[in-house]
Amino acid sequence: MRIGELAKITGIEVETLRYYERVGLVQLPARQTNGYRAYGQDAIERANFIRHCRTLDMGLGDIKRLLDFTSKPDADCLDVNHLLDEHLARVRAKLQSLRTLEKQLARLRTQCDTGHRAADCGILQDLVAAAHGEACACHPSDANTGLSKRKAHE
Template structure:
């Protein structure tokens, strides 16, 4: 199959497929006489695996390690467990950060419950104050 067919079958952009090839995540395909790449079902399977890993937000370096494990199925899977444990930790850290962001935005939104214009708007006041490095009233003790 051609690269466009592989892209359509997997939902992965053509440039991304080429990038994965350059990074060694996807084996370079054979070339036809006309120079077109010729992808096999093995490429489709590998690209689908990579796409699923990316959907889990696994970094490319870790995907490369997982691909190596696929090629060596007799190796101990303890490293795979460790890799996934690290990903879980990264996700938990991001969730914590997102909860803090949600709290900050909620506090900011509480600064202005009515529609005001310009400088009367509590939200705009806080954003301008923060941009100028002033202490935000929403972070003051007791608020």
């Protein structure tokens, strides 16, 4: 099958598949007599593996390492466990960061009720104040942290 068919079957864009070939995640297939690449079932399985790993927010480097393990069925999977533990730690850190962002946005949202003109909007006033290095609802402790005004709002 050609790359367009592979893209349709796997749900991966053609350009993305070509990129995966360039970085070594998908093997370059043999060429047909007309010069077109001929992908087989193994390309479908590999592309689906990559797509699934990407839905788990895994980076291409980690996916490459996992693919290497799939080609060594007798290898110890301790490194696979370690790789997943590292990824899980990154996901947990991202979740904590998102929770903090949610709290900051919720605090900011309390600065304005509906029905005001933009000139009277507490949210906009707070964001403008923060741009000037002043404490704001989304970072209320900035005024007390001793951090430089610029660093507190980066």
